[in-house]
Amino acid sequence: MSKVNSIKVIPLGGLDEIGKNITAFEYNNEIIVVDCGAAFPDTDMYGVDLIIPDISYLLTNSKKVKGIFLTHGHEDHIGALPYILKQLNVPIYGTSLTIGLVKAKLIEHDMLNDCTLNIVEDGEIVDIGKIKVEFIRATHSIAGACSLAIHTPLGIILHTGDFKIDYTPIDGRIMDLQRIGELGKEGILLLMADSTNVERKGHTISEKSIGETFMRIFNNVKGRIIVATFASNIHRMQQIIDASVNYGRKIVFSGRSMERISEVAKDLGYLHIPDGFTVSLDDIDKYENNKITIITTGSQGEPMAALARIAFSTHRKIKVEKNDMYIISASPIPGNGKMVSKVINELFKQGANVIYEDLEDVHVSGHAYREELKLIHTLAREKYFVPVHGEYRHLKHHKDLAKSLGIDGNNIFILQTGDVFKITEDGAKKEQRIRTGNVYVDGIGVGDVGNIVLRDRRNLAQDGMITIVVAIETDSHEIMAGPDIITRGFVYAKESEELIQEIKDISSEQVESCLNKNIYEWYVIKANIKQSVERLIYEKTKRRPSIFPVIMEI
């Protein structure tokens, strides 16, 4: 019996969630992985620094995995690499900027020498066996972005990666729509396309328009100009530089990732600064204020980033001055709006001027709007469609959009992380799910904080904790010391002495009552203490602190 050839598409992250993009493509004995991103924790994932995907499936099939192919260098597409490569060391492929950013990351983790990095030019095809991966130039809010055409014996899969269609990109390197058209003519089996902005009507504005806004704003500024933006947005950086050079301003980079990425981008020829226009932060005082532009991190209001430190006067070098013009050239990512607003308020309070998205067009999106998505579908004329990059609402609307363009609704599949989507010559379907999920990074630890630890942290956060310690003599079963009460995050102990005394009393009573009844199982005594203290506290305060009874056997 001959084996049926099939392609499996397995999102290991990034579907029906934001960030952590990683998808496996499997053809018989070959697996390639597209992207390897991290996600940032929700506010109630206390103490978690980063979320990376669970790649159990890849580890189980590690012999098959031929490489990881990166569409571009954003954190949600490359951020998990240092952690994943420790578990599964396979070759990495990407354009020179993408690989440059990965390199910087691997150096930080002191693991560059153990990894195989391959630079691919757009237009090139990487041949790894039955599967061949073609890099197709795309436009996005980072330079060096690509869509991927994955050529398989069953047909072509086109994965757009994150993209927008910018007809006038800063580097002149427009998206290779011709190639997509050509592949479409040839026949695209499966399209996977960015859904982030499917709810937005019309067409994104070109990055170039921001440059015109900068020129106009810069023209009237008498003091320093401080622009906060995403460190990875090299094109934005270039436009800030161009406007600065035009007005004779020197450029200062501030913030660790801004310094690092601008360095990488300059070295690789993505960023162009005329000689003599770069100034180090330490030399900033040698120049007049109206001859300085500072490009800084912190556009999301992050409390530890440079912009917030400037605003709240904790920056080691930069203090707010009256004639400063701050430009926040970014949109707040959902959830960050309040932090950004705090920084804006503080800058205004100190007398500076601040321009942000609500006031001027100082930011454009990097993700295609509806009309751009329509274009891609029209060029691709795919047989099957899987919307990617977005929450369920976006995937659902992208499905509706594709249907409105004539794609058969039965050929459109909304997948979730962990689904196995299988295409054979006979058709396509969702199969069984495989194990996936969130792995939490907290400090050095990877995966040692899980849902139970997070639940405990949430409980502790809610109403604090009370530890009740009693020492009991093993033989005589007498209380030797205590109960002692340690409490944090519940009430001010000093102002609640009466309540603390009641907790002591009720704990004593419980212990003695148990001992009198010859109950010597510590866990029973502890359960009794816990229950009665919980009841007392809830009655008196309507709160539920975490209660930890401890019995010391003497």
Place this chain on the structure above:
Amino acid sequence: MSKVNSIKVIPLGGLDEIGKNITAFEYNNEIIVVDCGAAFPDTDMYGVDLIIPDISYLLTNSKKVKGIFLTHGHEDHIGALPYILKQLNVPIYGTSLTIGLVKAKLIEHDMLNDCTLNIVEDGEIVDIGKIKVEFIRATHSIAGACSLAIHTPLGIILHTGDFKIDYTPIDGRIMDLQRIGELGKEGILLLMADSTNVERKGHTISEKSIGETFMRIFNNVKGRIIVATFASNIHRMQQIIDASVNYGRKIVFSGRSMERISEVAKDLGYLHIPDGFTVSLDDIDKYENNKITIITTGSQGEPMAALARIAFSTHRKIKVEKNDMYIISASPIPGNGKMVSKVINELFKQGANVIYEDLEDVHVSGHAYREELKLIHTLAREKYFVPVHGEYRHLKHHKDLAKSLGIDGNNIFILQTGDVFKITEDGAKKEQRIRTGNVYVDGIGVGDVGNIVLRDRRNLAQDGMITIVVAIETDSHEIMAGPDIITRGFVYAKESEELIQEIKDISSEQVESCLNKNIYEWYVIKANIKQSVERLIYEKTKRRPSIFPVIMEI
């Protein structure tokens, strides 16, 4: 020497912050208070249910306080009343809907009989002595909203309250712009005006336009219609009802505040439902799906509100059905976007249809845009101006707006909560600050959770806690038991046995080393344990759990 007459304006909350609106106006021996709002906690104020203002100043001057005058019935203007009235029981004044909502609140707190509530018609003047307070009809996203003209011997203070200018309000009761013009002609000493939307160009859209959208959407729905909106937005409710009646749909109210407020509004004649069109949630099954509209709470995605409970299948009565049409008729308040998105995703996943602000015009703002603000300044032609309601960025932009309309910049004062702003015949200035601030409500407790308790909660949340208990014999100074380790929210203890053992060992060492050196001060021993365990853990995990050493004296 004759005493100089002065008016003091003292914001006790609500300036340079969102919510918690309360302002004192003092003329010699009379104080009136405008509004008495609560604020909602930031996400890092763990366990806090509500924030109310610190009214120390009013308590110190309690004999002078003649009453609290309410502009309208939103939580950020009336929410602190039950707590404040317990400290300072003075008469309350407001329009009938506002007082109706206050009443419901006081009944919940079982204190209605102890309070004096006065219903004032718009147009009426309350005479409390030298100060007279005139209620002027305004339009806002709640019915019964008023601006207040505070007549004093030194001149008129016009406080707009929250407002927008709606020329075609649902109840036909347009804002009394004529009266504001008349007062302006007479001479307005001080204007205090809503700054919330000063960053938005143009003019708000009339509430009425939403009704047209509802009519259009309702026309095509085959199943149930479920609209989530703010319970206090009576006009929105009325429009949902009107569209439902038009299409022969019965109306069901779902969610505690929706049921309560619709009841109050019906009783007071603010809400009109034809006989036989109200159906209780328990009778919903008696009607065809296409004959039902449910008006529900939860438009902010709040996990415990009705809409989220419907979406996540925990609602006692309503399950999502395929042909359901959900309409979220509200904007997410900053910080709530992610929660709303979760609910939308879940509803889509279950096959329902969902319409929200990104897709259709199903919400309008209740706060004046720039052109409306210009109108108010032009009618008022105030001498002094204090922008209110907004963060600093909004106050600052409102100041700039007023200047652009010809108000002297020296006569515009940006105040902060706690500032004393004093006007005499000779001029106006900011004086010394008085004590104000946040009082946290947590469970029953009011004010017993402060910044230290919150800091402890944040520390506990970040990396959990480790308690280390040792029992020491008092006379012999020998370790009798322990160290025992209790940990929560740090790591899985079972998977980290080695680390826990190291913590035990290092704690033992510290205790013994102290005892060997004849150090018997427990606080010294505890400090040593804490420090060495902290160091160990940070080295091994890069985390900083809270560490609590306990020594039991036997």
